[in-house]
Amino acid sequence: MGHFKDIWGFLRTRKKWWLIPIITVLLLLSLIIVLSQGSALAPFIYAIF
Template identity: 45%
Template sequence: MDRASAGAAAGNDERAVLMMDFLVELWRFMRVRKKFWLLPILIMMVVFGGLVVLTEGSAFAPFIYTLF
C-alpha cells in the first residue's frame, strides 16, 4: 500500500470510528432523556443526513422534500 492510499484508509477508519461514537452517544442521550419515540425520526434523518453530506446537499434535496 502506498502512503497516499494508507492515509486515505486511515481517514476512512477514523470517520467510521467517529460515526460509531456519534451513534453510541445518540443512543445514550435517548436513554437518559427517555425519548425513544425520536428514534425512527432520527434514523431517517441520519440516513438521509449521510446522503446529504455525501452528495453535498443540492442534488439530493428534492428527494428529501418529497418524503417530508
C-alpha cells in the first residue's frame, strides 16, 4: 500500500496529472507481471488474456 501512496505523492508533488491514466494502466500491468513472474500459475493467468 505504501508503494501506491508513494506513487500518488509523486504525481501530486510533480503535478504530472496527465500521467495518471498511463501510470495506472502500467501499474496494473506491472502487478500482473510481478505476481506471475517465476510462478507456476503464470501460464494460467496469461491464458485468461
